[in-house]
Amino acid sequence: MSTDTEDQATLYTDGACLGNPGPGGWAVIIDRAGQRKELSGGWAGTTNNRMELKAVIEGLKSLSDPHRVHIVTDSRYIHDALVQGWLRRWQSNGWKTASKAAVKNQDLWKELAGLIRKHQVSIEWTRGHQGHAENERCDSLARKAASKPRLTLDPSN
Known part of the structure; x- marks a missing residue:
């Protein structure tokens, strides 16, 4: 991977839910080589944690080539899963927690794991x-997305 600044990106992410579960929204600001882009969306019948995950996923999906990516999140769920190695352990344990329960939000964690492999990722809480x-700004965009009428139902439902 090149060390060009064009190969670096910072993702600022947030998720919101109006009720938990309830209508939810996610948002990401992608800062790449001084160019900023905002993305947001939402689902009906979802949770805050799913929206937090979706924000990071959509940010990473927006980067077509491998990048050094710095993720800034207010989600301990995501931060701790990456920093404390939960994600790695879940994968090696067949998507089971330490207590042998099925990992929640497995569909999104699996998608995130695949995207992380493509990039060199660091994370900040x-x-x-x-x-x-x-x-x-992300919180505002996520809440606005969650408030939209006729959101698509979360595919996990």
């Missing part, structure tokens, strides 16, 4: 709703 400009 930021406290939500504390004035971080990109996190606040």
Whole structure:
């Protein structure tokens, strides 16, 4: 992989749910070589954790070539799964937790795992709703997406 700044991207991500479960939205700001792009979407009948995952997935999917990707999220669920090695252990344990229960949101975790293999990923946790400009913008976009009428039902339902 080249070390060009064009091969670097920062993803600012957030998910929101109006009720949990309920209508949900996700948002990502992609900052690549000084160019910023915002993406958002949502599902009906979903959860906050699924929307957090979907934001990261859609951000990574938007990068057609391998990149060094820095993810900034307010989701401990995603941060800890990557930093503490939960995702790696879930995969090696046949998608079972340490207590032998099926991993929740397996469909999205599997998709995320495949996307992460394509890129060199680092992750940073930021406290939500504390004035971080990109996190606040993503929260606003995710809530707006969750509020749209006639959202498609979450495919896991």
